[in-house]
Amino acid sequence: METKEHTSRNTHHGHAVKRFRHTLGKKQEALASEMGLSQALISTYEQRKVLSDDVIERFAKALNVAPELIKELEEDPVTFIIENNTFENGSVSNIAITNDNENFSNTYNPIEQILALSKEKTTLYERIVELEKEKNALLEKLLKEKE
CATH class of the missing domain: 1.20.5 (Single alpha-helices involved in coiled-coils or other helix-helix interfaces)
Known part of the structure; x- marks a missing residue:
């Protein structure tokens, strides 16, 4: 039953990262330099529906939010x-x-x-x-x- 509830949720990891970044007033370039990535890669991640757990952890640390917030934020x-x-x-x-x-x-x-x-x-x-x-x-x- 828990799996059924999880699949019905409308989550998008990349959009969640983008929403938290916007809320904090950070530009992609600033986040990229903090994480040691390129701005283009940040943009690519923000477009992906599902991100791996280690990528979510890195974004969560850079944005100072709990990884669960990124994973579970519904569209x-x-x-x-x-x-x-x-x-x-x-x-x-x-x-x-x-x-x-x-x-x-x-x-x-x-x-x-x-x-x-x-x-x-x-x-x-x-x-x-x-x-x-x-x-x-x-x-x-x-x-x-x-x-």
């Missing part, structure tokens, strides 16, 4: 579409044109709300990463106290 189709498209202000307005060639402005712009939700989601992921760091620090402290 969000809406976020993926928004991240890979560019919207300009007004690109959605003036959609409807009547027979008289009168333009109607769209006062309700759902794209802006979707982008706001995407930013909120990014903020939540950043908070998850912070909490994970705090948890790791606490666990390390507890281990040292036991010794």
